[in-house]
Amino acid sequence: MHKQKLHHVLKERFGYDELRPGQEEIIQAVLAGKDVVAILPTGMGKSLCYQLPAYLLGGTVLIISPLLSLMQDQVEQLKRLGEKRVVALNSFLSYQDKQRILFNLSSYRFVFTSPEMIFQPIVRDQLAKTNLSLIVTDEAHCISQWGFDFRPDYLRISDWLKTFQRPPVLALTATATSKVVHDIQEYLQMYKPFIHIHSLDRPNIRYVIEKLENQDQKTEWLVSHTKTYEGPGIIYTQSRQRAEALSAILNESGTRSGFYHAGMEQEDRVFVQQQFLSGELQWVCATNAFGMGIHKDDIRQVIHDHLPATPANYIQEVGRAGRNGNDAVAFLLYTEGDEERTRFVVNEEIPIKHFIEMINEKKSNGENPARLVDDGFMNETDFRVLSYWLERTDPVETIQIVERLRMDKNRQIQDMLKLIEDTTCLRGKILTYFGQELDESKKPLNCCSVCGVNLNNLLTKQKEELTSASFSSWEERLGQLFPI
DNA sequence: CGACGATACTATAAAGTATCGTCGGTGCCTTATT
Numbered sequence: 001m002h003k004q005k006l007h008h009v010l011k012e013r014f015g016y017d018e019l020r021p022g023q024e025e026i027i028q029a030v031l032a033g034k035d036v037v038a039i040l041p042t043g044m045g046k047s048l049c050y051q052l053p054a055y056l057l058g059g060t061v062l063i064i065s066p067l068l069s070l071m072q073d074q075v076e077q078l079k080r081l082g083e084k085r086v087v088a089l090n091s092f093l094s095y096q097d098k099q100r101i102l103f104n105l106s107s108y109r110f111v112f113t114s115p116e117m118i119f120q121p122i123v124r125d126q127l128a129k130t131n132l133s134l135i136v137t138d139e140a141h142c143i144s145q146w147g148f149d150f151r152p153d154y155l156r157i158s159d160w161l162k163t164f165q166r167p168p169v170l171a172l173t174a175t176a177t178s179k180v181v182h183d184i185q186e187y188l189q190m191y192k193p194f195i196h197i198h199s200l201d202r203p204n205i206r207y208v209i210e211k212l213e214n215q216d217q218k219t220e221w222l223v224s225h226t227k228t229y230e231g232p233g234i235i236y237t238q239s240r241q242r243a244e245a246l247s248a249i250l251n252e253s254g255t256r257s258g259f260y261h262a263g264m265e266q267e268d269r270v271f272v273q274q275q276f277l278s279g280e281l282q283w284v285c286a287t288n289a290f291g292m293g294i295h296k297d298d299i300r301q302v303i304h305d306h307l308p309a310t311p312a313n314y315i316q317e318v319g320r321a322g323r324n325g326n327d328a329v330a331f332l333l334y335t336e337g338d339e340e341r342t343r344f345v346v347n348e349e350i351p352i353k354h355f356i357e358m359i360n361e362k363k364s365n366g367e368n369p370a371r372l373v374d375d376g377f378m379n380e381t382d383f384r385v386l387s388y389w390l391e392r393t394d395p396v397e398t399i400q401i402v403e404r405l406r407m408d409k410n411r412q413i414q415d416m417l418k419l420i421e422d423t424t425c426l427r428g429k430i431l432t433y434f435g436q437e438l439d440e441s442k443k444p445l446n447c448c449s450v451c452g453v454n455l456n457n458l459l460t461k462q463k464e465e466l467t468s469a470s471f472s473s474w475e476e477r478l479g480q481l482f483p484i
Numbered sequence: 485c486g487a488c489g490a491t492a493c494t495a496t497a498a499a500g501t502a503t504c505g506t507c508g509g510t511g512c513c514t515t516a517t518t
Contacts, residue, residue: 067511091513116512142510150510215487239508241488262510287509309509340485345508381511 006031009055013081020045026170026196027052030134035169035193037140037184039176043297043323044198046172047074050136054109059133059167063112064157066142068092070293071112074138078110085109089117105130115153118160132167137188139292140171144183145312148405150381152388154187161189169193174319176200176434177312200315200434204322206329206458207426207448218305218333219249225303225331226255229459231282233301236317238341240287242305247285257283260290288313297323300459303331307338309346310412311419311433327446327458334420339413346409352402355386356395422450 006027010016019027023045026038030053040046054061065071071088078086085108087101105111105126117123137143137157147154161169171184176197185193212218222235237243240261247259258272258281275281277296284290288308302321308314314332322328355378362369369387372378389398419429426448428438446453 095515114512120513146510151512153512239487241508245488289510292510337486341487341508344485 006052006056010052013055014048014052016048019048022196022198023048026194029194029196030168030170031056033168035188035190037171037181037190037193037195039173039181039195039197041198041200041202041323042174042319043295046138046174047077049172050134050170051078051110053134057133059131060106060108061110061134061136062127062132063110063136063138064115064118065112065138066114066146066151067139067293068114070138071114073293073295074112075110083109087111089113089123091117102126115151115157119153119156124160128164134167134170135161136170136172137184138172140173140184140188141175141180141312141316143187144177144180145175147183147187149385152385155388158187158189175312175316178435180312200436201427201431201438201442202319202322203442203444204325204327205318206327206444206446206453207318207430208329208331208453208455209420209422209426209449210331210333212333212335214335218335219246221333222246222303222305223249223253223255226250226257226283227253229301229455231301232276232279232296232299233283233303234290234299234317234320235283235285235303235305236290236308237285237287238306238345243285243287246305247283250283250285255283256281257285260284260286262287262289288317291317291320294320296320298326299323300326300328301331302328303333305333307332307334307342307413307416307420309342309409309416311415311430312412314416314419315430315434329453329455329458332420339417342413342416343410346413347406352386353399355382356390356398359383359386359390360395425451427451 010019022038022040026036026049029036030049038046038049040049050061050063063071063074065074068088068090071090072092075086075088087108087110089098089101089111090113093101101108102122103126106129113123118127142151143154143157166189169188169190171188171190171193173180173184181195181197184190210221212221226233235243235246235257237246240263243259243261247257250257258275260269260272264272272281272284273290273294276284277294285305299321302318304314304317308317318330321330358372358377359369362372370383373380373383386398386402389401393401415433419426419433425438425443427443431438443451446458
């Protein structure tokens with residue numbers, strides 16, 4: 001592809017002179033018509049990897065996004081860049097608007113939508129008539145993380161891609177376990193994709209495991225820690241209730257904090273998010289609902305009040321710290337037995353066998369099995385997931401599949417426990433888990449709670465003042481780097 | 485499984501303790517057969 005034109009668009013449209021190393025390779029591969037899996041840390045300019053090609057390829061670029069808020073953000077960002085031919089095709093639209101947009105899909109350069117939306121017959125039909133030049137799956141780890149037991153439509157993307165002469169597919173994510181990469185390739189029907197994996201090590205993030213006796217000690221630790229050290233920070237909790245209770249305790253102790261979880265009204269969620277982004281709020285106590293789409297680069301601390309369900313979740317959440325390259329610390333508060341509660345939440349004691357029988361019974365009676373949800377026998381998520389598997393295999397195998405999923409989840413909790421054992425360097429173990437190696441020469445002095453960490457050097461207010469004193473002599477700077 | 489809240493219990497009363505019941509993460513999408 002013509003390099004000249006590429007740089008012209010890059011400069012004129014986006015205002016950049018050059019691409020970053022990873023971006024260049026990814027964009028060249030996309031322009032060459034290859035399927036691409038791009039794994040880049042958040043904040044490394046993922047969106048440019050499809051936005052730039054859109055101007056060179058012509059046609060319509062379809063972006064599949066997991067969250068409505070993410071779509072809105074991207075649409076606004078493109079509009080600010082002067083793009084008018086951009087739209088989010090989702091449930092926010094009125095019936096009229098949706099119809100109007102659907103019958104003019106080809107007039108858009110960027111169409112953002114959800115996996116669920118693609119499976120509405122009318123959307124599917126109209127997409128088939130549109131000249132798609134590229135299909136992008138944003139936050140593609142969702143295929144692996146949500147597809148199997150939460151949002152099965154992520155897996156159905158695979159079926160859809162088989163039904164037509166599809167354009168190249170680009171998968172973007174920051175999560176790179178071998179399972180995630182494998183699932184992406186399989187469910188996006190990729191053929192010998194170009195895979196770009198950026199190094200996952202984040203030398204400016206320090207990992208600390210804090211072993212405590214019980215929940216009350218955790219609370220005390222959090223109260224005193226947030227009094228001593230500066231935010232901004234996220235405290236991840238296991239339950240919505242704990243997020244709210246902890247936030248109240250911190251507020252009483254004089255540390256202003258907010259809470260965030262999926263059980264809140266949309267406007268309250270947006271409000272907390274805005275306050276955190278603007279710096280009005282230093283701390284947010286949140287469930288794992290808080291994160292994706294929160295673009296804040298000066299988060300200095302991510303604290304886990306519970307044991308995350310998988311190493312991938314842990315790294316994803318921790319990775320939200322220190323995006324600006326400044327020192328950041330990730331704490332995990334662990335009490336013996338925490339894994340039991342994580343196991344419970346993840347396993348959900350679903351009487352799967354019973355549910356499958358119920359669905360089959362309804363079907364053989366000629367009734368609509370969806371009634372089971374309406375009548376309160378089953379929650380919607382379980383119904384959707386089981387329906388997905390029952391559509392493509394028999395009940396016996398469905399039971400096996402669900403059992404395998406459960407075993408896999410339990411194994412990942414064990415992996416998580418192994419990760420936090422204080423035997424060898426945490427940073428090294430994390431990288432090994434993701435199939436990478438620790439470059440010893442780049443290992444920071446303050447590494448992890450196994451290698452040793454000096455918090456006072458990292459988190460106190462004093463430190464911030466020192467680093468901002470940019471006119472200090474080299475002797476002074478050396479003194480700061482290597483305090484006696 | 486374990487945390488937490490409500491309730492009952494004890495018994496010159498008040499606050500500690502025992503027991504029971506409840507609850508626990510993540511998000512799209514609902515345009516129609518009275």
